[in-house]
Amino acid sequence: MPSVFAQSTLVTLPDQRRLEIIRYGNPTHRPVVFHHGYASSGLSIPPHAELLEQLQLQILAPNRPGVGLSDVHTALTLESFADDVLFGLEALLIAGPVGLLGWSAGGLYAQAQAALYSAQTTTLHLLSTCLPLGEPATYRHLPPRWKTIKFLNDYTAPLARPLFLRLSRQWTREPDRMIDRFMNLLGPAEQEEAGNPVSRIVLRDAAQHGFSHRGQGVYDDGRALCRPPRFHLSAIQAPTTIWHGTDDFIWHPAPIYYLGSRLPHATLRMLPGEGHMLFLKYWRQILEQVSQEMGD
Incomplete structure (x- = not known):
């Protein structure tokens, strides 16, 4: 559950679904949206x-x-x-542009938001980001492991439902053992x-938190990430910084250079020796740059 540092708000969407937004900080301060990673949640904010x-x-x-x-929402898409x-955001009376952060798979959701709502985006920071898995042009640049993951997601995903259910139960009962x-499955960095x-x-x-709802959200998220996007990366007009580690075990850095070439206003920050959770270490530097780019 959210800590004292975080405040959870539920918004009722037009189709009557509830959307949980976890707010950190003073509601009167400048807004930055954080898109969490796969099998994770909005609780992944460093407590500073x-x-x-x-x-x-x-x-x-x-x-x-x-x-x-x-x-x-079984019909979840990036869009x-x-x-x-x-x-x-409108329900929370945030009408102006926002800064966008996206970690891992959340980077793809941040790309979608920045492309579809360019006028509402002041700056975009992609933290150990995912690429558009369902886009044919990008698919050619994916590492072999991710091509395999996409193939399995496209053709055998229903077989994974029992796995997500079991993982949900394990995360509920034994979170320390599970983390x-x-x-232990990841790299040294x-x-x-x-x-x-x-x-x-x-x-x-x-x-x-991410494995709530019997793991259904993780399943639907994987499906959404692999669908062909209905937005173009060229539509992202906000200044974009890509933070990526050279030792990222989950997303090899090679395709990140390709992603940077596709984004109109991208700057790559390739960090030697860093891994997939580098945002935890560089949180201050990331937010300082966001603050500068958003202005007063």
């Missing part, structure tokens, strides 16, 4: 309240359908969630980044 106060920023972290208290988020098990006890708790709680 003093930094948000110093920079006069608030973080709004929407939980995708089937995550936390957000209702399941439908961009619409959900915009409606949620240790998960980290990720294990070092999550070695901080605070970071471990953040990742653990976010994953436990």
Whole structure:
């Protein structure tokens, strides 16, 4: 559940689904939207309240359908969630442009929002991001492992439903064992980044939240990530910074250069020796740049 540092708000969407938005910081400060990773949630924000106060920023972290208290939406797409988020922001009386952050798979949702709602986006930061898996042009640049993952998602996804249900039960009952098990599957850089006890708790709680609703949200999220996008990367007009580690175990850095070439205003920050959770380590630098780009 959200900590004292975070405040959870439920917004009723036009189709009567509930969207949970977790707010960090002062509601009067400049808004930054954070799109969480796959099998994670809006609880993956580093607990640095003093930094948000110093920079006069608030973080709004929407939980995708089937995550936390957000209702399941089996027809989830990248585009439908961009619409959900915009409606949620308006319900919270946030009418002006926002900064966008997207970690891992959340980077693809951030790309969708930035492309579809360019006028409402001041800056875009992609943190160890995912690429558009369902786009044919991008598919050719995917590492072999991700081509296999997409193939399995496209043709055998229903067979994985029992797995997600079992994982949901395990995360509910044994979150500490599960976070240790998960980290042991990753590379040295990720294990070092999550070695901080605070970071471990953040990742653990976010994953436990992510596997709500019997794992249905994780299943639907995977399906959405692999569908052909209905937006063009060239539509992203906001200044974009791609933060990526050279030792990222989950997303090899090679395709990231290709992504950078597709985004009109992209700057690559390839960080030597860093892994997939680098945002936990570079949170201050990321938010300082966001604050500067958003202005007063």
